[in-house]
Amino acid sequence: xxFSLGANQYYWPAKQTQEFYQQAxxxxxxxxxxxxxxxxxxxELRLKDWLELAKQLASSNKxxxxxTMALLEAPSEVSLLKKYCDNGDFIIEANDVGAIxxxxxxxxxxxxxxAINAYNSPTLKRLIAMGMQRWVTPVELxxxxxxxxxxxxxxxxxxDKFEVETQAYGHLPLAYSARCFTARSENRSKNxxxxxxxxxxxxxxxxxxxxxxxxxxxxxxxxSGFCYNLxxxxxGMQDVVDIIRISPQAEDTxxxxxxxxxxxxxxxxxxxxxxxxxxxxxxxxxxxxI
Amino acid sequence: MELLCPAxxxxxxKAALENxxxxxxxxxxxxxxxxxxxxxxxxxxxxxxxxxLIQQKNKDLHIAINTFAQPNQFSSWQYAVDxxxxxxxxxxxxxxxxxxxxxxxxxxxxxxHLSVQASxxxxxxxxxxxxxxNISRVVLPRVLSLHQVKQLSRQTDIELEVFAFGSLCIMAxxxxxxxxxxxxxxPNTVGACSPxxxxxxxxxDKGLESRLNNIVIDRYKDGENAGYxxxxxxxxxxxxxxxxxxxEPTSLNTIDIIPELxxxxxxxxxxxxxxxxxxxxxxxxxLWRKAIDSYYNDPENFQADxxxxxxxxxxxxxxxxxxxxxxRDWQ
Numbered sequence: 001x002x003f004s005l006g007a008n009q010y011y012w013p014a015k016q017t018q019e020f021y022q023q024a025x026x027x028x029x030x031x032x033x034x035x036x037x038x039x040x041x042x043x044e045l046r047l048k049d050w051l052e053l054a055k056q057l058a059s060s061n062k063x064x065x066x067x068t069m070a071l072l073e074a075p076s077e078v079s080l081l082k083k084y085c086d087n088g089d090f091i092i093e094a095n096d097v098g099a100i101x102x103x104x105x106x107x108x109x110x111x112x113x114x115a116i117n118a119y120n121s122p123t124l125k126r127l128i129a130m131g132m133q134r135w136v137t138p139v140e141l142x143x144x145x146x147x148x149x150x151x152x153x154x155x156x157x158x159x160d161k162f163e164v165e166t167q168a169y170g171h172l173p174l175a176y177s178a179r180c181f182t183a184r185s186e187n188r189s190k191n192x193x194x195x196x197x198x199x200x201x202x203x204x205x206x207x208x209x210x211x212x213x214x215x216x217x218x219x220x221x222x223x224s225g226f227c228y229n230l231x232x233x234x235x236g237m238q239d240v241v242d243i244i245r246i247s248p249q250a251e252d253t254x255x256x257x258x259x260x261x262x263x264x265x266x267x268x269x270x271x272x273x274x275x276x277x278x279x280x281x282x283x284x285x286x287x288x289x290i
Numbered sequence: 291m292e293l294l295c296p297a298x299x300x301x302x303x304k305a306a307l308e309n310x311x312x313x314x315x316x317x318x319x320x321x322x323x324x325x326x327x328x329x330x331x332x333x334x335x336x337x338x339x340x341x342x343l344i345q346q347k348n349k350d351l352h353i354a355i356n357t358f359a360q361p362n363q364f365s366s367w368q369y370a371v372d373x374x375x376x377x378x379x380x381x382x383x384x385x386x387x388x389x390x391x392x393x394x395x396x397x398x399x400x401x402x403h404l405s406v407q408a409s410x411x412x413x414x415x416x417x418x419x420x421x422x423x424n425i426s427r428v429v430l431p432r433v434l435s436l437h438q439v440k441q442l443s444r445q446t447d448i449e450l451e452v453f454a455f456g457s458l459c460i461m462a463x464x465x466x467x468x469x470x471x472x473x474x475x476x477p478n479t480v481g482a483c484s485p486x487x488x489x490x491x492x493x494x495d496k497g498l499e500s501r502l503n504n505i506v507i508d509r510y511k512d513g514e515n516a517g518y519x520x521x522x523x524x525x526x527x528x529x530x531x532x533x534x535x536x537x538e539p540t541s542l543n544t545i546d547i548i549p550e551l552x553x554x555x556x557x558x559x560x561x562x563x564x565x566x567x568x569x570x571x572x573x574x575x576x577l578w579r580k581a582i583d584s585y586y587n588d589p590e591n592f593q594a595d596x597x598x599x600x601x602x603x604x605x606x607x608x609x610x611x612x613x614x615x616x617x618r619d620w621q
Binding site: 287 | 358359360361362364385386387388391392408409411412413414415417418419421422432433434435438441445460461462464466467468470471472476478479496503505507508509522524525526527528529531532535536537615618619620621
């Protein structure tokens, strides 16, 4: 089993991001995903900064992957995407099929990100032919679904052509919109957002009227209100997942990573916090817990 | 510009035909259909009857096979493609790469439209589907501004179809797990958002409550207009502020921008609502027919008739309409 740090979903000041990745360089993560995947207005770090950071981190004997945006609308966003795909040094995590098309044309390998709808074996077969070398499972797929796909890939003699990665910790990205919900929460429009996401390093909680944490507003992205946590499912992940992904948190990310690594070596039951859940993995509603 | 109307039943097909639809889109009554609601849609016999009715009137039939196939059950999606081709559908509306792959390989002459559920919002994504799966039209997600639609139209010569009227999905379609997160049933794989079987209404001392799988979506005071608890239209609390955190109950209506859509070479305007009644389909089709004809009769002086807008507003969610993301300010 390998362990990865997914791309940071939140918007932090450059200094905080740099400090986070200095720690990441010395952490037990095998793979680090870098880059902005949510909003093109978030430019505390630009492409050249991400590339510089990627080069620094590559010397720490970890695989570095450049993650790309999930929702691309403006031509300027697509041009920037192309620059990421043409970087020549680092492989790309595609979160929109547009990135897959650029990688396919460049004949370079790519990671199929969790925002791509790859739900079945005929889809993975096509993606492998295009250069996919790793499949990050869509957030709503659980163990049984993944296991079924993998046995079909076995029958196609393709199981050894790609790795499987699943997010095991962190609020789940659930939706992407044209509208910015963080700006809306401050009664602003997206055009006039003043980059207010930077004030909320863990997003903003939206509660139901009876005080249940339903969603986390993170710019144009809506995340799960509960933190997904598969700490008690690590042993169940072993035969279906090659890489466990931890989504970066404003606090304690590396302690969480170490907990998962420890759990892999010697599993012990941990009581989940009230606002954590593991439903999707067990084929029930994502916000529920087994 | 084609007027493409929805139907979830034979009476709705007839209503659309009688009121001026150029084309009608329908789907099967199973999980291959992203509008898989109980009691709606078409079995093998009915879908043939619908095809006959539409073909007798020389109109076009589009069949939506637009969910994502589940492991071990791919044969249901293959069957749906075979059936659609067999009954002579003009176009297949598909989202899943597996289904696109099957349809484009087995039926190289079939006309394939990329479903909105595939969420192609940019030129590179459109190229991906065109280069790999031989699609001839893209249904654009409701997240693009009018300016972005125009830009895309300039960048590609593929046919573009836009949503013109009906429910307003505010998330990029096919990439929204909100309903699956609350209910465990995914629009992508099972085919329904906020499924009716999870809806509960309860009179409480705080007012009428709507719930989805036991989660409070909204509370209404006496006399307040209560809407279906689609969860992105719920009222939630961010810190101390209680409001429609994602979107208000409202519907999309783009009659005002018909001239811009026509000038941007949009091939088809789509009316959402396969889950709606035949009477609803009749009204919307009739008014949209009038609006499109009125534009082509005198393009320079087109103006939305307030009477059309009033009538459309009355049958809309929350009795209000919006241009949604087409208008930059909405975003």
